[in-house]
Amino acid sequence: MAMITFRINRYNPDDERRGHYAQEYQLDVQKGTTLLDALNEIKWKQDGTLTFRRSCRSGICGSCAMTINGVNNLACETQVLGLGGSTITVEPMRGYPVIKDLVVSLDPLVRGILAVKPYMITHSPPPSDQERLQSPEEREKIDGLYECILCGSCTSSCPSFWADKEYIGPHAFLKAYRFVADSRDEGSAEHMEALDDRHGLWRCHTIFNCVEACPKDLNPTKAISELKKELVRRKLG
Amino acid sequence: MTNFDPETIHDVEGVPIHSVHRHDVVIVGAGLAGMRAAYEASSEFDVAVLSKVFPTRSHSGAAQGGIAASLANEEEDHWEWHMFDTVKGGDYLGDQDIIETLVKEAPIVVREFEHMGCPFSRTPEGRIAQRKFGGHTKDFGKGGPVLRACYAVDRTGHALLHTLYEQCIKNEVRFYPEFYALSLIVRDGVCRGLVAWDIINGGVHVFHAKTVMFGTGGYGKAFKITSNALANTGDGLSLVLRAGLPLEDMEFVQFHPTGLYKQGILVSEAVRGEGGYLLNKDGERFMERYAPEKMELAPRDLVARSIQTEINEGRGCGENGDYVHADLRHLGEEKIMKLLPQIHELAWKFLHVDCIREPIPIQPTAHYSMGGIPVDIDCQVLADGKEKPVKGFYAAGECSCVSVHGGNRLGTNSLLEASLFGRRAGKSIVRYLRESREFPELPADAAKDALAEVERILGASGTETVGAIREELQEKMMLECGIFRDAETLEKLAGELRELEKRFDKIGIDDRSEKFNYDLLEAIELGHMLDFSELIVAGALRREESRGAHSRTDHPDRDDKKWLKHTLAWKRDGRIEFDYKPVTITRFQPKERKY
Ligand SMILES: Cc1cc2nc3c(=O)[nH]c(=O)nc-3n(C[C@H](O)[C@H](O)[C@H](O)COP(=O)(O)OP(=O)(O)OC[C@H]3O[C@@H](n4cnc5c(N)ncnc54)[C@H](O)[C@@H]3O)c2cc1C
Ligand code: SF4
Ligand code: FES
Numbered sequence: 001m002a003m004i005t006f007r008i009n010r011y012n013p014d015d016e017r018r019g020h021y022a023q024e025y026q027l028d029v030q031k032g033t034t035l036l037d038a039l040n041e042i043k044w045k046q047d048g049t050l051t052f053r054r055s056c057r058s059g060i061c062g063s064c065a066m067t068i069n070g071v072n073n074l075a076c077e078t079q080v081l082g083l084g085g086s087t088i089t090v091e092p093m094r095g096y097p098v099i100k101d102l103v104v105s106l107d108p109l110v111r112g113i114l115a116v117k118p119y120m121i122t123h124s125p126p127p128s129d130q131e132r133l134q135s136p137e138e139r140e141k142i143d144g145l146y147e148c149i150l151c152g153s154c155t156s157s158c159p160s161f162w163a164d165k166e167y168i169g170p171h172a173f174l175k176a177y178r179f180v181a182d183s184r185d186e187g188s189a190e191h192m193e194a195l196d197d198r199h200g201l202w203r204c205h206t207i208f209n210c211v212e213a214c215p216k217d218l219n220p221t222k223a224i225s226e227l228k229k230e231l232v233r234r235k236l237g
Numbered sequence: 238m239t240n241f242d243p244e245t246i247h248d249v250e251g252v253p254i255h256s257v258h259r260h261d262v263v264i265v266g267a268g269l270a271g272m273r274a275a276y277e278a279s280s281e282f283d284v285a286v287l288s289k290v291f292p293t294r295s296h297s298g299a300a301q302g303g304i305a306a307s308l309a310n311e312e313e314d315h316w317e318w319h320m321f322d323t324v325k326g327g328d329y330l331g332d333q334d335i336i337e338t339l340v341k342e343a344p345i346v347v348r349e350f351e352h353m354g355c356p357f358s359r360t361p362e363g364r365i366a367q368r369k370f371g372g373h374t375k376d377f378g379k380g381g382p383v384l385r386a387c388y389a390v391d392r393t394g395h396a397l398l399h400t401l402y403e404q405c406i407k408n409e410v411r412f413y414p415e416f417y418a419l420s421l422i423v424r425d426g427v428c429r430g431l432v433a434w435d436i437i438n439g440g441v442h443v444f445h446a447k448t449v450m451f452g453t454g455g456y457g458k459a460f461k462i463t464s465n466a467l468a469n470t471g472d473g474l475s476l477v478l479r480a481g482l483p484l485e486d487m488e489f490v491q492f493h494p495t496g497l498y499k500q501g502i503l504v505s506e507a508v509r510g511e512g513g514y515l516l517n518k519d520g521e522r523f524m525e526r527y528a529p530e531k532m533e534l535a536p537r538d539l540v541a542r543s544i545q546t547e548i549n550e551g552r553g554c555g556e557n558g559d560y561v562h563a564d565l566r567h568l569g570e571e572k573i574m575k576l577l578p579q580i581h582e583l584a585w586k587f588l589h590v591d592c593i594r595e596p597i598p599i600q601p602t603a604h605y606s607m608g609g610i611p612v613d614i615d616c617q618v619l620a621d622g623k624e625k626p627v628k629g630f631y632a633a634g635e636c637s638c639v640s641v642h643g644g645n646r647l648g649t650n651s652l653l654e655a656s657l658f659g660r661r662a663g664k665s666i667v668r669y670l671r672e673s674r675e676f677p678e679l680p681a682d683a684a685k686d687a688l689a690e691v692e693r694i695l696g697a698s699g700t701e702t703v704g705a706i707r708e709e710l711q712e713k714m715m716l717e718c719g720i721f722r723d724a725e726t727l728e729k730l731a732g733e734l735r736e737l738e739k740r741f742d743k744i745g746i747d748d749r750s751e752k753f754n755y756d757l758l759e760a761i762e763l764g765h766m767l768d769f770s771e772l773i774v775a776g777a778l779r780r781e782e783s784r785g786a787h788s789r790t791d792h793p794d795r796d797d798k799k800w801l802k803h804t805l806a807w808k809r810d811g812r813i814e815f816d817y818k819p820v821t822i823t824r825f826q827p828k829e830r831k832y
Pocket of ligand 2: 147148149150151152153154155170171174213214215216217218220
């Protein structure tokens with residue numbers, strides 16, 4: 001057990017004048033308590049107005065991404081005592097418009113996804129009562145790509161996104177490459193159409209923030225460099 | 238896409254005209270059931286999907302282990318075998334005509350997912366890979382476990398859910414993410430749409446529709462230890478009750494044997510399927526006592542009861558003796574990291590246990606709701622629970638009870654059910670809409686109840702708190718209506734629930750704003766949980782037998798003479814009324830269920 005201070009960055013849309021402000025809450029925390037458990041405890045027992053997204057509690061839905069001691073992570077996968085220190089700062093993810101307290105708008109995330117035609121494109125019809133074949137080696141090529149939970153941590157941590165709100169974003173590049181790398185997909189050109197643009201791939205300066213921010217250990221930067229190679233190959237070819 | 242025609246838009250009292258929307262199809266729920274239906278119907282009609290969480294955050298995404306289909310990619314398998322296992326697993330309460338449809342169409346549904354781009358794991362020949370799962374066997378139970386669960390590593394639900402979201406984007410389904418359904422508009426046996434709350438901006442909206450479909454998921458959150466998401470509060474069930482319609486077999490709640498200690502988070506059945514052991518405090522593989530042949534691979538209700546018995550009889554581990562161990566160590570690091578990476582991650586992140594070196598503390602966790610909204614094979618909701626459809630109203634997935642799972646669901650059968658009946662719902666909606674071109678009339682007072690509910694709660698300033706009442710509800714349901722039940726405790730619980738309802742009338746909330754107000758939503762959700770929990774308890778009290786997941790210590794045997802039937806329950810003027818309907822039996826006569 002340890003008394004921890006949670007310093008939470010708050011914002012109430014009905015009180016524009018007050019703007020963003022920090023509020024502190026104290027809570028006795030045990031081994032095993034996640035940050036999401038702690039936030040729920042505060043909301044349910046101390047202050048019902050504290051607002052954050054959550055659902056699965058198990059790191060798979062992507063709802064609870066927030067900035068914890070300056071780093072983006074999932075609250076439900078963060079052990080409070082594992083953070084060390086007696087004060088923990090919690091803020092909404094940077095770069096997205098804040099709706100209320102820790103809740104940010106998902107619109108930029110969705111816009112990026114839509115830009116890459118995020119669905120498998122095929123021209124040849126599938127076999128009628130069978131699956132398409134894909135060898136385990138081919139299938140392995142999309143490991144590290146399809147597991148994205150759309151939490152938004154990566155894009156929020158990206159300086160290119162801070163500078164350009166129309167930037168498609170690493171989460172969407174990862175999605176695009178998930179299809180480009182899939183042996184079954186026949187629409188690479190379509191997925192990549194929007195990427196050869198000033199809001200697209202070329203704005204990535206390989207800063208690697210997205211890789212560090214991803215709670216699922218995915219590597220959007222690698223996807224970006226593969227996509228860049230692919231674009232160049234297409235231009236030359 | 239909205240066919241907005243000012244001429245025919247009716248004024249709805251209390252709702253601004255720009256908050257009245259019209260769609261051919263309005264679906265509540267963006268899990269596998271809702272999005273599979275949306276995908277199907279959007280090939281021809283204008284489809285809207287509302288979800289209280291962003292679509293890919295629906296709880297289907299948390300499913301790990303697999304989706305069942307007798308593809309026979311890895312070894313011999315037949316739909317007849319799958320059918321037998323499902324019937325027997327459900328303790329003969331499932332309707333066999335419908336189960337036959339489930340198992341016959343399963344391969345089609347799974348292959349369609351592959352065609353949509355779902356990243357299934359593969360066999361060396363490049364086919365969809367399949368694994369073992371509890372209760373799925375060869376040769377009508379005579380031949381040992383069969384490789385039937387199609388999987389994508391241990392993220393099957395995530396892979397399926399994201400694939401469907403992608404396909405819905407492709408089909409230009411209109412999403413209303415973070416909209417919360419408040420009430421149904423059903424008048425004179427016709428469903429006319431629904432009323433919803435815009436979570437982000439605040440405000441009541443009316444969705445005027447030719448057809449409404451519910452894929453609102455399960456109700457695990459009524460229990461203290463649960464594998465379910467915080468959003469799984471069973472809203473759809475109580476919305477149906479409040480519209481004067483019945484619910485079916487609500488007393489059947491599945492407890493999964495392997496939840497992470499205290500958190501309830503699921504350790505997938507793959508942990509047993511891939512060869513993990515269950516050990517008590519003496520290090521004994523106690524399943525030997527309860528299912529000597531199938532051991533850890535026995536169906537989950539049996540395994541959950543075995544674990545609970547070990548705990549109740551003092552053989553549990555730890556200071557309080559309230560858990561047992563799932564031991565994977567003998568599988569070795571390579572196998573664990575290759576086949577069960579997500580389980581390794583879960584145990585580490587949530588309990589700080591490294592399952593390569595230590596056993597994982599586990600306890601049974603409320604997992605799946607077999608009961609729900611009664612529907613026919615075409616997913617039409619039944620007003621009398623038997624054969625009379627509510628015009629234009631459909632349901633599929635965990636919120637529904639078409640009854641394929643009977644008294645107990647087999648693992649990997651529910652991703653299948655949600656997708657397969659979502660697809661069927663989509664198809665029957667299309668058939669219906671081809672015939673019915675007109676929108677049903679929208680009553681002017683359509684939003685009355687919803688507006689009143691929101692107003693009441695936003696203004697609630699009593700002394701009771703939502704958090705405290707909910708905690709009590711969850712604890713009581715877990716202890717008194719959990720794995721083992723008896724008449725005395727259930728009667729006591731029924732009284733306690735009535736007390737909680739009274740306290741609920743005296744709640745106060747902190748957040749009175751309209752924008753992103755989860756304080757408000759959690760209060761509304763608690764109202765739903767109190768409503769349907771009463772039916773679970775009343776149904777459990779009435780059913781004086783033990784069948785599947787429903788286990789009465791005072792009536793330990795199955796009683797086919799009296800209880801081979803489905804429970805139907807209504808709530809009328811605060812009182813619960815019951816009716817029953819027979820189980821459809823075709824190929825397999827009820828037998829004693831032994832593993
Ligand atoms: C941890 C876990 C693991 C599982 N693993 C497996 C497995 O391996 N194999 C298997 O077959 N099954 C598994 N299951 C069961 C299976 O995942 C579910 O039964 C199935 O996914 C349910 O799908 P659904 O579409 O019915 O509901 P869900 O996916 O739960 O979706 C419900 C939807 O309804 C929406 N909703 C609810 N109420 C409202 C409201 N009032 N307003 C607006 N929207 C609302 C939600 O936002 C959500 O979009 C697992 C379940 C859990 C909890
Ligand atoms: S790539 Fe990682 S950080 Fe980015 S959205 Fe996906 S899961 Fe989140
Ligand atoms: S609550 Fe789902 S990822 Fe944290």
